Amino acid sequence: AQTVTQSQPEMSVQEAETVTLSCTYDTSESDYYLFWYKQPPSRQMILVIRQEAYKQQNATENRFSVNFQKAAKSFSLKISDSQLGDAAMYFCAWVHNAGNMLTFGGGTRLMVKP
Amino acid sequence: ETGVTQSPTHLIKTRGQQVTLRCSSQSGHNTVSWYQQALGQGPQFIFQYYREEENGRGNFPPRFSGLQFPNYSSELNVNALELDDSALYLCASSLRPNYEQYFGPGTRLTVT
Numbered sequence: 028a029q030t031v032t033q034s035q036p037e038m039s040v041q042e043a044e045t046v047t048l049s050c051t052y053d054t055s056e057s058d059y060y061l062f063w064y065k066q067p068p069s070r071q072m073i074l075v076i077r078q079e080a081y082k083q084q085n086a087t088e089n090r091f092s093v094n095f096q097k098a099a100k101s102f103s104l105k106i107s108d109s110q111l112g113d114a115a116m117y118f119c120a121w122v123h124n125a126g127n128m129l130t131f132g133g134g135t136r137l138m139v140k141p
Numbered sequence: 142e143t144g145v146t147q148s149p150t151h152l153i154k155t156r157g158q159q160v161t162l163r164c165s166s167q168s169g170h171n172t173v174s175w176y177q178q179a180l181g182q183g184p185q186f187i188f189q190y191y192r193e194e195e196n197g198r199g200n201f202p203p204r205f206s207g208l209q210f211p212n213y214s215s216e217l218n219v220n221a222l223e224l225d226d227s228a229l230y231l232c233a234s235s236l237r238p239n240y241e242q243y244f245g246p247g248t249r250l251t252v253t
Binding site for chain 2 (some may be wrong): 033060062064069070071072073074077118120122123124125126127128129130131133134141
């Protein structure tokens with residue numbers, strides 16, 4: 028069974044600074060997708076960024092970028108120029124290329140200090 | 142383009158009762174997945190519906206059942222509610238079963 032682990036229950040960052048959230052996963056599959064979702068207090072899960080496992084290039088979406096290390100099964104999220112609105116729970120998730128079930132990590136609560 | 146919507150927003154039920162939660166998928170999406178998110182945890186996959194058929198199920202008992210309608214909206218039914226069923230129930234829609242999923246705002250179910 029696939030597992031996704033987020034080892035940082037909470038992280039804190041100063042506004043305008045950079046923070047990195049960690050995620051590791053365990054799978055024997057070679058074709059899969061990885062995602063970072065943001066869940067603010069409003070509860071709605073918002074897709075932040077996705078990475079295809081077959082792509083070596085790290086995905087980037089504005090201030091959000093990932094560091095994807097396939098051999099190490101690591102998928103960290105870097106948030107640059109942190110803003111107050113970035114404060115939320117962040118979840119890392121995995122899905123097989125031909126699958127349907129997202130497997131989520133336990134989440135990291137990000138606090139942004141003004 | 143309308144996003145994923147869910148109803149109701151909150152619900153309080155008594156142990157042993159039955160509940161129905163509803164989800165409208167995003168325009169153009171034919172696949173709906175349901176997740177249970179207990180407090181302080183990541184979401185857990187319940188099941189997925191694709192073209193009105195169940196297309197995969199997580200580790201949930203049969204008292205969790207679902208339905209998808211021709212317009213691709215979906216229902217989640219839970220029978221014989223237990224206290225541990227208290228959670229946020231999230232619905233997500235996608236263009237196809239293995240495409241990226243877009244989530245609704247969730248229904249908070251409290252079982253007393």
